[in-house]
Amino acid sequence: MSTTDNKTPERQLLLGAFIPSAGIMGASWRHASAAPDSFSDFGHFQWIAQTLEAARFHAVFFNDTVNVDADLEVLERGPNSVRWDPLVLLPALAMVTRHIGLIGTASTTYNDPYNIARKLANIDHLSGGRVGWNLVTSLGGGENFNLDAHVLHADRYERAEEFYDVVTGLWDSYEHGAFVQDKASGRFLDTAKLHVLNHHGKHFQVRGPLNAPRPLQGYPVIAQAGSSDSGRALAARAGELIFTAQHTIEQGQAFYRQIKAQAAKLGRHPEHLKILPGVSPVVGKTQAEAQARYDQLQQLLEPKTFLRSISRFASLGFDLSELPFDEVVPLPPEQFDTNTHKSRQKLVFDLIRRERPTVRELFNKLTAGGHRILIGTPQSIADDLQGWFEAGAADGFNVMFSGLHEGIAAFASGVVPELQRRGLFRREYQGATLRENLGLPYIANRKATGSAA
Numbered sequence: 147m148s149t150t151d152n153k154t155p156e157r158q159l160l161l162g163a164f165i166p167s168a169g170i171m172g173a174s175w176r177h178a179s180a181a182p183d184s185f186s187d188f189g190h191f192q193w194i195a196q197t198l199e200a201a202r203f204h205a206v207f208f209n210d211t212v213n214v215d216a217d218l219e220v221l222e223r224g225p226n227s228v229r230w231d232p233l234v235l236l237p238a239l240a241m242v243t244r245h246i247g248l249i250g251t252a253s254t255t256y257n258d259p260y261n262i263a264r265k266l267a268n269i270d271h272l273s274g275g276r277v278g279w280n281l282v283t284s285l286g287g288g289e290n291f292n293l294d295a296h297v298l299h300a301d302r303y304e305r306a307e308e309f310y311d312v313v314t315g316l317w318d319s320y321e322h323g324a325f326v327q328d329k330a331s332g333r334f335l336d337t338a339k340l341h342v343l344n345h346h347g348k349h350f351q352v353r354g355p356l357n358a359p360r361p362l363q364g365y366p367v368i369a370q371a372g373s374s375d376s377g378r379a380l381a382a383r384a385g386e387l388i389f390t391a392q393h394t395i396e397q398g399q400a401f402y403r404q405i406k407a408q409a410a411k412l413g414r415h416p417e418h419l420k421i422l423p424g425v426s427p428v429v430g431k432t433q434a435e436a437q438a439r440y441d442q443l444q445q446l447l448e449p450k451t452f453l454r455s456i457s458r459f460a461s462l463g464f465d466l467s468e469l470p471f472d473e474v475v476p477l478p479p480e481q482f483d484t485n486t487h488k489s490r491q492k493l494v495f496d497l498i499r500r501e502r503p504t505v506r507e508l509f510n511k512l513t514a515g516g517h518r519i520l521i522g523t524p525q526s527i528a529d530d531l532q533g534w535f536e537a538g539a540a541d542g543f544n545v546m547f548s549g550l551h552e553g554i555a556a557f558a559s560g561v562v563p564e565l566q567r568r569g570l571f572r573r574e575y576q577g578a579t580l581r582e583n584l585g586l587p588y589i590a591n592r593k594a595t596g597s598a599a
C-alpha cells in the first residue's frame with residue numbers, strides 16, 4: 147500500500163469496525179454508560195461513525211439478518227428483535243461523514259440482484275465512492291420469504307455465485323463517458339456505450355441494463371465472511387475484504403495463506419484480498435482496569451439464555467445451558483453437520499478440543515460470538531495486533547465493538563495512537579474512495595471496448 151508519510155513502513159494495517167446493526171450487542175445495553183434507544187436513535191450511529199473517522203478507521207461495517215430469533219427469552223433479554231437495514235443506514239451516514247468507508251451486509255439468498263446492484267450503485271455516488279457490500283448467504287430467514295425453512299447451504303452458495311455475477315454485470319451497464327448530455331444536439335446517452343446484460347442463468351433471468359450510473363469505484367468493495375469450503379471459494383473469487391474468526395495465530399496464518407493462494411490460482415493478485423480477523427477489545431489504562439470492565443459486562447449477561455443462544459448460533463448440537471457451570475464441556479462429536487454456520491461450528495469444536503474448557507470458561511470466551519476477546523492496555527492490545535499482522539496472519543482487523551461509546555472512545559484514544567506511534571497505522575486518509583484507502587484497484591468496466599473504462 148502506498149503511504150504519504152515516508153517514515154512509515156510500506157505495509158500498514160487496516161482497521162474496520164464491526165458495529166452491530168442493532169446498535170448494541172449482548173447485555174451492553176444494561177451498562178450505566180449505554181446510550182438510551184441505541185437500537186433506534188440515528189444519532190448513536192452518527193457519533194460512532196464520526197468518532198471512528200476521527201481515529202482514521204478505514205470503514206464501519208454493519209451486519210444484518212432478515213429474521214428474528216424465535217426464542218422469546220433471548221428476545222426478552224437483548225436487542226435481538228430489531229436492527230437497522232444497513233442499506234438504509236449507510237446513505238444517512240454518508241451525509242454526516244467524509245472519509246470513512248461504509249460497508250453494509252445484504253443477503254444474496256433473500257434479495258434480488260437488480261435491487262441490490264441499484265441501491266449500492268446509488269449509495270456509492272451519495273458517499274463519493276465509499277461503499278462496500280458484505281455479501282452473505284444469511285444464517286436463516288426462509289420463513290419470511292415464502293419458504294418453510296432456510297435454503298440449503300450448497301444452494302445458497304450456488305445462488306450467491308450467480309447473484310454476484312449478475313450484480314457486477316449490471317454495474318458494467320454503462321461505460322465511462324456514456325452520458326454525453328449534449329444539450330445542443332439533444333443526445334443524452336451514447337448507446338454504443340450501453341451494455342444490456344441479457345443474463346439467463348439457473349437462478350436469475352435479468353435483462354438489464356441497470357437504471358443507475360456505474361458506481362464511482364467501478365464496483366463497491368466486496369466483503370465476504372463465509373469460511374466453509376463454499377464460503378472460501380466465493381471469497382477467493384469475489385472477496386476483497388475477508389472477515390473471519392480465527393483463534394490461534396497458526397490458524398490465522400493457515401487461513402490467510404490458503405485464501406490468498408486460492409485467489410492466486412484464479413488469476414487474482416493476492417494483495418487484492420485483505421484478510422481481517424475479528425477481535426473484540428476491552429481497553430483499560432491497566433490490565434486490572436480492563437479486566438474489571440470485562441467482568442462488569444459479563445455480570446450483566448444472563449448466562450443461561452446466552453449459553454442457549456450461542457449453542458444454537460454455533461450449531462453445537464447440544465445445549466451448553468443444560469450443563470453444570472463448572473464442569474468441563476464434553477468432547478463434541480467428530481462429525482456433525484449444520485445448514486447454517488459451518489465455520490463457526492468448527493471453530494467452537496476446535497476450541498473445546500484444544501482447551502478443554504469448563505462451561506464457565508467457554509461462556510467467557512464466546513461473548514463476542516467466537517471472535518478473540520482482547521482484554522488489556524493499549525500497549526498489550528497493540529502488541530497482539532502487531533504480532534498477528536507481522537506473522538502474516540492478518541492484513542488488519544475487524545474490530546468488534548459492543549456499541550458502547552466508552553469502549554469505542556477507549557480504543558480510538560488509546561490503541562490507535564499506540565499503533566500510529568509504532569508506524570503500524572496511518573495518521574491520515576490517503577485516498578478519496580474506500581478502494582483507494584484500502585489499497586485496492588479501481589475495477590474497470592469489463593464490457594468497455596474503448597480506451598477509458
Ligand SMILES: Cc1cc2nc3c(=O)[nH]c(=O)nc-3n(C[C@H](O)[C@H](O)[C@H](O)COP(=O)(O)O)c2cc1C
Nearest residue numbers: 209210251282284285371372373374377389488489
Ligand atoms: C465478521 C463476520 C460477520 C458476519 N456477518 C454476517 C451477517 O451480517 N449476516 C449473515 O447472515 N452472516 C454473517 N456472517 C456469517 C457469514 O457470512 C456466513 O453466512 C457464515 O459464515 C456461514 O457461512 P459458512 O458456512 O461459509 O461459514 C458473518 C461472519 C463473520 C465472520
